[in-house]
Amino acid sequence: MDPHAVLGLDPDAPPEEAAAQYRRLAKQWHPDVAGSEGARRMAEINSAYDLVRSGLWQQKRKGSRQPQPAAPVRRAPRRPAGYWLDEAKRRALGPEMLAALRRDEAVPLVTPVSVWASPSALLAVTDRRLLWLLDDAVTGRVRSLDLVAITAVQTRLAWPRRRSAALRVSRRNGRRPIVFSELRPETADAIAGLLREKVPSP
Numbered sequence: 001m002d003p004h005a006v007l008g009l010d011p012d013a014p015p016e017e018a019a020a021q022y023r024r025l026a027k028q029w030h031p032d033v034a035g036s037e038g039a040r041r042m043a044e045i046n047s048a049y050d051l052v053r054s055g056l057w058q059q060k061r062k063g064s065r066q067p068q069p070a071a072p073v074r075r076a077p078r079r080p081a082g083y084w085l086d087e088a089k090r091r092a093l094g095p096e097m098l099a100a101l102r103r104d105e106a107v108p109l110v111t112p113v114s115v116w117a118s119p120s121a122l123l124a125v126t127d128r129r130l131l132w133l134l135d136d137a138v139t140g141r142v143r144s145l146d147l148v149a150i151t152a153v154q155t156r157l158a159w160p161r162r163r164s165a166a167l168r169v170s171r172r173n174g175r176r177p178i179v180f181s182e183l184r185p186e187t188a189d190a191i192a193g194l195l196r197e198k199v200p201s202p
Contacts, residue, residue, distance in 0.1 A: 015056050058122075100131055107126050115178065129146045130147075148199075152169075153192045
């Protein structure tokens with residue numbers, strides 16, 4: 001899926017234009033307006049918008065880091081990290097998250113989040129685990145949690161305006177829950193749905 005095509009955006013569209021176009025499409029395809037076809041289309045629009053936001057998050061990070069001089073190295077050609085994913089998802093994940101993926105690990109959703117350890121993070125939901133990248137950590141930047149270690153998932157809207165949501169993930173062995181915040185409510189619901197499908201019942 002090309003998220004820019006789904007949203008009707010140029011690939012180099014600024015974040016403000018992406019947000020405005022998302023709002024226009026959400027008004028047009030909201031299930032209350034467009035019925036059951038709208039529900040299917042809104043899921044596609046939400047997924048595309050999360051990919052675009054994640055790609056912009058990666059670009060912002062890339063711009064803030066100092067470029068490292070590359071030493072010429074001759075190697076046999078090999079497949080890029082995450083070669084089984086489409087280009088938009090690889091771009092959204094970035095090099096560190098791609099390096100942390102296991103072979104053929106499917107990634108249905110990538111989105112910017114905030115966690116206790118880092119106000120700026122990136123979350124990827126895979127078919128096997130949650131992966132998140134802490135933007136301001138020095139070491140151990142990519143963290144993961146296997147789905148089999150999750151016992152419960154809860155979403156909560158942020159007060160007072162309810163424009164963002166938090167996702168609380170409870171873990172086995174009494175370990176402290178992980179809270180992913182600053183999510184769009186639609187994204188939090190989509191992640192919770194994906195996790196509830198995969199997480200074994202207690």
